[in-house]
Amino acid sequence: MTRATIVEWARDLYEDLDFGAVRGWLAEKPGRKAAGYLPVYAPRELIHASGLLPVGIHGGGDRLEIIRGDAFYQSYICHLPRSVIELAQSGRLDMLSAVLFPSTCDVIRNLSGIWKLLYPDVYVRYIDVPQVPDPAAAAHFWEGELRRLLRDLAEVSGHQPSDDDLRQSIAIYNKVRDVIRTLYRLRQERPWDVPTEELYLLMRAGEVIPPDEFIARARDYLAAVEAEPRRPRDNSRVVITGAFCEQPPLGLIKSIERAGCYIVDDDFLLGNRFLTGEVPLDGDPVRALAESFVHNELRTSVMYEGDSGGKRRLMQQRVSGARADGIIFAAPSFCDPALLDQPMLRAGAEKASIPCIAFKYAENSGQFQQFREQAGTFSDSIKLWGSA
Amino acid sequence: MSVALKDRSMVLQKEMIASHFARLEKAPENREPVVYTFVPGNLVELIRSFGALPVLPEINALQSGMRKLSGDYIAEAERLGHSEDVCAYVKCDIGMLRSGNIGPAGTKLPKPDLLLLSYTGCYTFMKWFELLREEYDCPAVFFHVPYQGDGVLEPEHREYMLRQLREQVIPALERATGRAYDEDALRERLALAAEAEDHLVAVLQSAKHKPSPIDGYFGTVYYVGPIFSAFRGTQEGVEYYRALREEIEERVAAGQGPVTPEGPLDNQKYRLVVEGPPSWTHFRDFWKMFADEGAVVVASTYTKVGGTYDFGFRHNPDDPLGTLADYCSGCYTNLNLPSRIDMLVRYIQEYEADGFVINSVKSCNSFSAGQLMILREVEKRTGIPGAFIESDLVDPRYFSTANIKNRLESYFQMIQARRAGREA
Numbered sequence: 015m016t017r018a019t020i021v022e023w024a025r026d027l028y029e030d031l032d033f034g035a036v037r038g039w040l041a042e043k044p045g046r047k048a049a050g051y052l053p054v055y056a057p058r059e060l061i062h063a064s065g066l067l068p069v070g071i072h073g074g075g076d077r078l079e080i081i082r083g084d085a086f087y088q089s090y091i092c093h094l095p096r097s098v099i100e101l102a103q104s105g106r107l108d109m110l111s112a113v114l115f116p117s118t119c120d121v122i123r124n125l126s127g128i129w130k131l132l133y134p135d136v137y138v139r140y141i142d143v144p145q146v147p148d149p150a151a152a153a154h155f156w157e158g159e160l161r162r163l164l165r166d167l168a169e170v171s172g173h174q175p176s177d178d179d180l181r182q183s184i185a186i187y188n189k190v191r192d193v194i195r196t197l198y199r200l201r202q203e204r205p206w207d208v209p210t211e212e213l214y215l216l217m218r219a220g221e222v223i224p225p226d227e228f229i230a231r232a233r234d235y236l237a238a239v240e241a242e243p244r245r246p247r248d249n250s251r252v253v254i255t256g257a258f259c260e261q262p263p264l265g266l267i268k269s270i271e272r273a274g275c276y277i278v279d280d281d282f283l284l285g286n287r288f289l290t291g292e293v294p295l296d297g298d299p300v301r302a303l304a305e306s307f308v309h310n311e312l313r314t315s316v317m318y319e320g321d322s323g324g325k326r327r328l329m330q331q332r333v334s335g336a337r338a339d340g341i342i343f344a345a346p347s348f349c350d351p352a353l354l355d356q357p358m359l360r361a362g363a364e365k366a367s368i369p370c371i372a373f374k375y376a377e378n379s380g381q382f383q384q385f386r387e388q389a390g391t392f393s394d395s396i397k398l399w400g401s402a
Numbered sequence: 403m404s405v406a407l408k409d410r411s412m413v414l415q416k417e418m419i420a421s422h423f424a425r426l427e428k429a430p431e432n433r434e435p436v437v438y439t440f441v442p443g444n445l446v447e448l449i450r451s452f453g454a455l456p457v458l459p460e461i462n463a464l465q466s467g468m469r470k471l472s473g474d475y476i477a478e479a480e481r482l483g484h485s486e487d488v489c490a491y492v493k494c495d496i497g498m499l500r501s502g503n504i505g506p507a508g509t510k511l512p513k514p515d516l517l518l519l520s521y522t523g524c525y526t527f528m529k530w531f532e533l534l535r536e537e538y539d540c541p542a543v544f545f546h547v548p549y550q551g552d553g554v555l556e557p558e559h560r561e562y563m564l565r566q567l568r569e570q571v572i573p574a575l576e577r578a579t580g581r582a583y584d585e586d587a588l589r590e591r592l593a594l595a596a597e598a599e600d601h602l603v604a605v606l607q608s609a610k611h612k613p614s615p616i617d618g619y620f621g622t623v624y625y626v627g628p629i630f631s632a633f634r635g636t637q638e639g640v641e642y643y644r645a646l647r648e649e650i651e652e653r654v655a656a657g658q659g660p661v662t663p664e665g666p667l668d669n670q671k672y673r674l675v676v677e678g679p680p681s682w683t684h685f686r687d688f689w690k691m692f693a694d695e696g697a698v699v700v701a702s703t704y705t706k707v708g709g710t711y712d713f714g715f716r717h718n719p720d721d722p723l724g725t726l727a728d729y730c731s732g733c734y735t736n737l738n739l740p741s742r743i744d745m746l747v748r749y750i751q752e753y754e755a756d757g758f759v760i761n762s763v764k765s766c767n768s769f770s771a772g773q774l775m776i777l778r779e780v781e782k783r784t785g786i787p788g789a790f791i792e793s794d795l796v797d798p799r800y801f802s803t804a805n806i807k808n809r810l811e812s813y814f815q816m817i818q819a820r821r822a823g824r825e826a
Contacts, residue, residue, distance in 0.1 A: 120767040131779060140549060322542070358533065
C-alpha cells in the first residue's frame with residue numbers, strides 16, 4: 015500500500031463522525047458490542063478481552079456543529095464534553111453498550127454522572143486510577159478496580175474472559191504499543207519522513223478499529239515510509255505538550271508543521287502510549303496490568319507527581335530525549351490539568367534555557383493564522399538564536 | 403437576650419479564628435508543626451492529635467476574596483504565568499504567598515511542615531499542592547479518596563483509604579511532627595467532633611421551621627467555618643456550636659428569622675435551596691439581593707463540602723481511622739451527579755422550598771461541570787423551576803451585579819406568578 019492510500023484511509027476514519035467503521039464491525043456478526051472510552055487512559059485490554067470493540071471518544075473536533083451540547087455546559091468549560099454530548103445526543107454514539115470515563119479531570123468525571131442520567135441503559139464507569147506514590151497500595155487498589163471492571167464488562171458482553179483471553183488481549187496491545195513506539199521513534203529520527211499530520215491520522219484511525227487491524231495498517235505505513243523517503247528540511251524540532259485530552263484540530267497540527275516545526279514529541283492521544291513498557295504475559299494477567307500501570311514511567315498532568323523536582327525536570331527530559339530545540343505548550347482552553355501544570359513545567363524549561371511558546375486552542379478552532387505566525391516566528395527564532 | 407447570645411457565638415468565632423492565626427504566626431518560634439490541607443476530606447482531628455496546627459488554603463483564599471484582596475493576588479499569579487482559565491482559589495493563594503503570605507487575620511502564615519493532600523472530590527487539589535510544594539520545598543503526602551462514581555462507598559475503597567492512612571499519612575505526620583501516633587488522642591478529638599456535629603445539624607435543620615431562623619447558605623457559611631477548618635475535634639469548636647445552637651433555638655422560640663446584612667429577615671416570602679459556592683468578593687451584595695426580596699435560603703449543598711452531617715454521618719471515636727475514611731468519602735463534591743441531585747431534591751421537599759438557585763462559579767469544575775444537567779433533573783423531579791446564575795469564587799472580574807440581580811428578580815417574580823396561579 016502506498017503512503018497516500020493509508021493516510022487517506024485513516025483520514026476517512028478520522029472524519030467519519032458516524033463511526034461507520036465501528037458500526038461495520040458490529041454488523042459483521044450478530045451479538046457484537048462496543049465500549050467507548052474517553053481520554054486519557056482506559057485499560058483497553060479488558061474491553062477487548064471481554065469481546066467488546068474499544069472505541070476512543072475524542073469529540074467531533076472542528077467537524078461538528080454544536081447544537082445540543084452547549085445546553086449542557088457553561089461557556090467556561092472546555093469544548094470536549096459538549097462535543098461528546100453532541101455526538102451522543104445526535105445518536106452517533108448509540109452503538110456503544112458501555113462508556114468508560116477515566117479520571118482525567120473533574121469535567122470528565124462529572125460527565126460520567128451526566129451519562130448515567132441520560133443513558134441509563136448504557137454501562138457507565140468512572141475509572142479512578144490510583145494516584146498514590148506507594149506502589150503496593152496503588153497496585154492493590156488498581157487490581158481491584160480492574161477486576162470489577164472486568165466483571166462488569168463481561169456482563170455487558172455476555173463473555174467472561176479466561177486468563178488466556180486476557181493474555182491474548184494484553185499481547186495484542188503490547189504489539190499496538192510497540193508499533194506506536196516504533197512510529198514515534200522513527201518520527202523523532204526522521205521527522206521529514208513521518209509528518210505528524212500523517213502519524214496523528216493513523217493514531218486516530220486506531221481508536222475506532224480492532225487493534226490487530228491497526229497493527230497491520232501501522233506496519234504498512236512503516237513499510238511505505240521506507241519505500242517513499244522524503245528530503246529533510248531546515249526545520250526546528252519541537253515538543254508539543256498539553257494536548258493529551260481535548261485534541262487539537264488537524265489544521266493546527268498542519269499549521270505548526272508548515273510554519274517550519276518538526277514535531278518530534280507530543281502527547282496527542284496519550285492513552286495509546288500511557289504504558290511505557292510491555293505488560294508481562296506470565297502470571298495473573300489482571301495483576302500484571304495493575305503492576306504495569308503502577309510501575310509506569312510516564313509522567314503526565316493527569317497523574318500526581320510524587321517527586322518534588324519531577325515537574326521541573328520533566329520538560330528537560332522530554333526535550334533531551336527527543337533532541338528537540340524548543341517546546342510548544344499547546345493546551346485546550348479551560349483545561350485544568352494542562353494549564354495548572356504549565357507554570358511548573360515552563361519554569362523548569364526556562365531554567366534550562368529551553369525556548370518555549372504557549373497558546374491555547376479548542377478542538378473546533380477554525381482560524382490557524384495566528385498559530386502559524388506564532389509557530390513560524392518561534393521556529394525562526396530557534397534557528398537564528400538557538401545555538402547562540 | 404437573643405442579641406446577646408448571637409453576639410456570643412460571633413464573638414466566640416472571631417476570638418477562635420484570631421487566636422488560631424496568632425498561634426500560626428508564632429508556630430515557627432514555638433516549634434509547633436504546621437500541616438496544610440483542604441476543606442473537603444480534611445483530617446483535622448488526626449492532624450491535631452499530633453499536636454500540629456492546620457492551615458486550609460481555600461479558607462485563606464475565600465477570606466482574601468471577602469477582604470477585597472483577591473483581585474490583586476490573582477493578577478500577581480497571572481503575571482507569574484498562571485492561566486486566567488484555572489481555579490481562582492489557587493491563583494489567589496499563590497498570589498498571597500508571593501505578596502508576603504499575610505493571612506486573613508493580618509498575620510504572617512507559617513510555611514508548612516507537611517502538605518497533606520487529601521484528594522477528595524476535586525482534581526485541582528492535586529495541582530494546587532504540587533504548586534505549593536514547588537513554592538515551599540516541603541514534604542507532601544497524598545491521600546487518595548476514591549470518587550463515589552456509583553453513588554456508594556465500596557468496601558474495598560474504604561480498605562484502600564485505611565491502608566493509606568496507616569502506611570502513608572500517619573507515618574508522614576509522625577515524621578513532620580516528631581510525635582508518635584496516639585490513637586487515644588485521636589479518639590478524644592473524634593468524640594469532640596461528633597458533639598459539635600450534633601449541634602451543627604440541629605442548627606442546619608432548624609431551617610425547616612417557618613420562618614427559618616437561619617439562612618442556610620449565606621449565614622451558614624459562617625456557621626460551618628469552624629467545623630470545616632481548624633476547629634473540628636476541639637473543645638472550642640464544641641463550645642462554639644453549643645452557643646450557636648442555643649442562639650438559634652431562641653430564635654425559633656421567638657419566631658425570628660436570621661440576621662442579614664440588611665437586618666433581621668422575619669418576613670420570609672421565598673424559601674430557597676442553593677447549589678454551588680458563593681461569590682466571596684461580593685458576598686454581602688449577593689446576600690442582599692436575596693434578602694431584599696424576602697428570600698431565605700433553607701438549605702444548600704456548598705455547606706456540605708466539608709461533610710454531609712445532616713444525612714447522619716458523625717465521626718465515630720470507636721472506629722478512628724474508619725470514620726475518617728467514611729467522612730472523606732461522603733463529602734459533597736466526592737458524590738456523583740445523581741447523588742447530588744438526590745440531595746437537592748430531598749432538600750427542596752424536606753425544607754418545603756419554593757425554588758432553587760444554582761450559582762455556577764467559573765473557577766470550580768468539580769461543582770460547575772454538570773450543573774445544567776442538575777438544573778433540568780431537579781426541575782423534572784420536583785416540578786419546581788430553578789434559577790441559574792454565573793459568577794466566580796474570588797475573581798471579582800466575573801461578578802456582574804446587574805446581570806445577577808436581574809436574573810434573581812425575574813426568578814422571584816416567576817415564583818410569585820406561579821404561586822398566584824395556584825391560588826387562582
